[in-house]
Amino acid sequence: MLWPVLLLTRVLGRTVSGPDGKAVGRLGDFIVGLSDSSEPQLIDRLVVSRRRAPALVLPWALVSDIRAGRVVLAATGTELAGFGTASLTQALAHDEILLRRDVLDTQIVDVAGQRLARVADVLCARTRGVRLEILGVEVGFGGVLRRLGLGRLGLGRIVPSISDDVVAWSDLHLTSDRGHLVQLATPRSAVHRLGARELAALVSRVDTDAATEILAARESGTAAAVVAASHPDVGERMLRAMTEPEVARIVAAMPAEHARRWRQRLAQSPGLFGRHILRSRVWPHRRHLIRGPRE
Amino acid sequence: MSVLRRRGGVRYAALLAVLGPGLLAGLSDDDPAGITTYSVLGADYGYQLLWVLLLSTVALVIFHGLAARMGVVTGQGLIGLVRQRYGVRVGGAVLAALVVANVGTTCAEFAGIAAGFEIFGISRYVSVPAAAAIVSLLVLRGSFHRVERLLLLVSTVFFAYIVSGFMARPNWGAALHGTLVPSMPLTGEAVAIVTATIGTTLAPWGLSFMQSYAVDKKLRTEDLGLERVDVVIGAVLTGVIGFFVVVACAATLHRDGLRITDAADAAVALQPLAGAAAGTLFAVGLIGASFLAASILPLSTAYSVCEYAGAEAALDDPFHEARTFYLTYGIITLVGTGIVLTPDIPLVKILVGTQVLNAVLLIPLLVAMVGLGRDRDLMGSYATGRAGTAVYGLTTAVVVICVITLGVTAIT
Numbered sequence: 001m002l003w004p005v006l007l008l009t010r011v012l013g014r015t016v017s018g019p020d021g022k023a024v025g026r027l028g029d030f031i032v033g034l035s036d037s038s039e040p041q042l043i044d045r046l047v048v049s050r051r052r053a054p055a056l057v058l059p060w061a062l063v064s065d066i067r068a069g070r071v072v073l074a075a076t077g078t079e080l081a082g083f084g085t086a087s088l089t090q091a092l093a094h095d096e097i098l099l100r101r102d103v104l105d106t107q108i109v110d111v112a113g114q115r116l117a118r119v120a121d122v123l124c125a126r127t128r129g130v131r132l133e134i135l136g137v138e139v140g141f142g143g144v145l146r147r148l149g150l151g152r153l154g155l156g157r158i159v160p161s162i163s164d165d166v167v168a169w170s171d172l173h174l175t176s177d178r179g180h181l182v183q184l185a186t187p188r189s190a191v192h193r194l195g196a197r198e199l200a201a202l203v204s205r206v207d208t209d210a211a212t213e214i215l216a217a218r219e220s221g222t223a224a225a226v227v228a229a230s231h232p233d234v235g236e237r238m239l240r241a242m243t244e245p246e247v248a249r250i251v252a253a254m255p256a257e258h259a260r261r262w263r264q265r266l267a268q269s270p271g272l273f274g275r276h277i278l279r280s281r282v283w284p285h286r287r288h289l290i291r292g293p294r295e
Numbered sequence: 296m297s298v299l300r301r302r303g304g305v306r307y308a309a310l311l312a313v314l315g316p317g318l319l320a321g322l323s324d325d326d327p328a329g330i331t332t333y334s335v336l337g338a339d340y341g342y343q344l345l346w347v348l349l350l351s352t353v354a355l356v357i358f359h360g361l362a363a364r365m366g367v368v369t370g371q372g373l374i375g376l377v378r379q380r381y382g383v384r385v386g387g388a389v390l391a392a393l394v395v396a397n398v399g400t401t402c403a404e405f406a407g408i409a410a411g412f413e414i415f416g417i418s419r420y421v422s423v424p425a426a427a428a429i430v431s432l433l434v435l436r437g438s439f440h441r442v443e444r445l446l447l448l449v450s451t452v453f454f455a456y457i458v459s460g461f462m463a464r465p466n467w468g469a470a471l472h473g474t475l476v477p478s479m480p481l482t483g484e485a486v487a488i489v490t491a492t493i494g495t496t497l498a499p500w501g502l503s504f505m506q507s508y509a510v511d512k513k514l515r516t517e518d519l520g521l522e523r524v525d526v527v528i529g530a531v532l533t534g535v536i537g538f539f540v541v542v543a544c545a546a547t548l549h550r551d552g553l554r555i556t557d558a559a560d561a562a563v564a565l566q567p568l569a570g571a572a573a574g575t576l577f578a579v580g581l582i583g584a585s586f587l588a589a590s591i592l593p594l595s596t597a598y599s600v601c602e603y604a605g606a607e608a609a610l611d612d613p614f615h616e617a618r619t620f621y622l623t624y625g626i627i628t629l630v631g632t633g634i635v636l637t638p639d640i641p642l643v644k645i646l647v648g649t650q651v652l653n654a655v656l657l658i659p660l661l662v663a664m665v666g667l668g669r670d671r672d673l674m675g676s677y678a679t680g681r682a683g684t685a686v687y688g689l690t691t692a693v694v695v696i697c698v699i700t701l702g703v704t705a706i707t
Contacts, residue, residue, distance in 0.1 A: 105378050107375070107605065116605075117605050118378070118605020119605075120383075139605060141604050144383050144603075144604070148383055148384060148387055208515060209515075
């Protein structure tokens with residue numbers, strides 16, 4: 001059974017207290033492991049911000065209740081002392097992202113709708129007792145107006161383009177650097193379910209590094225089909241940015257005539273130092289530390 | 296030898312590929328407001344305050360360089376990053392102020408077009424709608440490359456100021472002394488013009504345009520070295536053009552004790568003193584500068600609105616894929632044109648108010664840029680270090696002092 005939808009921006013900043021009602025800190029962020037094989041995407045851990053003290057990274061098992069205005073823990077402040085961390089990035093496992101830092105207000109690609117959008121909110125629902133399931137992200141301008149306290153103006157009814165718009169969690173590809181890398185490394189992410197045509201649309205929207213990372217993550221046949229389905233400039237941009245063995249692997253998987261044309265094209269030096277090759281949609285490009293799996 | 300020549304050729308071609316954001320963002324800062332400020336600086340103080348241009352050029356290099364680096368590394372424009380890092384409220388407040396200031400500045404650009412053409416006897420009711428139609432068609436119909444090439448072509452009109460400066464036969468020794476040896480009369484008017492010169496060079500819309508344009512141009516981190524060259528060329532050219540405007544006015548208007556209130560006044564006043572050709576070139580420069588800035592202001596606003604709203608925005612996108620982008624461009628152009636053409640509208644008050652808003656908005660924007668540039672989550676290994684932060688902090692402090700001083704002198 002799903003409870004009413006809970007918006008990330010409405011729970012962030014809420015007081016987190018122990019069973020005795022004493023405040024521990026404020027809800028700073030949620031941590032999600034993307035390689036979790038369970039069907040609903042559940043929130044795994046929460047970050048509690050504290051004044052003049054390191055943030056606490058707590059497992060969800062310590063949450064006894066989450067309700068309007070307050071998150072209640074099953075442990076007191078002194079019992080939580082061992083959960084403090086100086087660096088959130090260091091505290092993340094290789095498959096984990098932070099919802100506030102890596103998703104909220106960042107750009108995403110809606111792989112179903114084939115568009116770039118910015119996340120206005122993250123939609124969650126209570127399930128399995130006090131667990132929180134992520135349903136998707138809100139991308140319309142309506143969410144922004146609501147967060148600004150202007151939601152009651154009803155502008156969405158007047159201008160349909162600013163009404164609410166939700167992208168299912170399973171249909172999005174994150175553009176934040178960590179989100180992109182973690183999703184790429186996670187077999188169940190949207191990017192791994194796409195066919196050649198959809199992938200061609202995706203790589204046309206990303207920067208060279210991200211596009212080549214996506215291409216390199218696919219087996220040779222699919223990568224060759226993605227190059228074939230892409231605009232020739234986009235295909236050339238990706239292939240030129242890859243190492244020679246990778247290019248040889250992908251070109252070898254193409255039909256003979258297609259492979260011959262690509263070998264010819266890549267043998268020529270790009271005109272004006274590849275000015276038109278610079279023409280590709282850029283992707284937010286950050287590099288977060290990705291550690292190996294936790295011991 | 297042939298290898299060296301080829302290597303040089305490749306480097307030149309690579310620079311050509313990257314050239315654009317720094318050049319356009321820098322040169323568009325020499326808009327009618329800028330030319331007016333430089334003209335008044337030269338007419339009222341001669342060569343004495345030329346050092347201010349050196350200072351503002353350094354500030355331009357520093358902050359345009361930071362904007363380009365942030366755009367290339369994060370792939371996002373300034374307003375999008377402000378929303379991502381500081382939330383929708385701060386982002387919304389900055390965007391609202393930027394849009395209002397940009398509408399006002401667009402009015403200034405169209406007012407410059409009107410004034411420039413009126414020197415040649417062409418009514419503003421003809422020149423302004425025609426200019427608005429041309430800049431709109433340019434962006435709506437052109438691809439990114441076509442738009443960039445046309446704007447760079449328009450930028451060549453700035454050489455008119457350099458020729459005009461030479462024709463005024465300035466005292467080069469005094470000009471060099473004024474550039475390298477700082478001195479100023481300690482009066483409220485002198486402080487105001489110094490502050491206005493720095494304020495008009497480093498504009499909020501220029502900074503946001505610089506970053507968004509670097510993103511739209513799809514520059515990569517590998518291009519950052521050459522992009523720095525682009526920024527330096529753009530900033531130095533901006534300073535050089537300002538230098539020649541000041542020199543032209545110092546050698547003629549200041550020498551004869553003539554005072555002016557705007558750039559069109561300067562063009563008219565130059566004609567009997569430096570020859571009809573010098574005055575005409577000055578007027579042509581004013582029209583070209585206005586046209587360039589009138590193209591870039593709505594573009595800068597459209598980028599910012601789309602970054603905040605999360606809508607896709609690129610000059611190469613067709614209308615149906617980037618409605619918000621093109622509609623914003625159209626609305627800003629239309630409102631700017633409408634205000635300039637409205638009879639009896641207090642245009643001077645609007646322009647002064649816009650300058651004040653730009654100056655006030657510059658402070659939080661610079662502080663946000665310094666903070667974003669230091670953020671390792673966003674910038675990774677390209678984040679600003681301690682030494683860089685000190686330089687950005689010092690430049691921001693100088694701008695803040697200038698804006699506060701301007702506020703104090705305006706009140707007292």
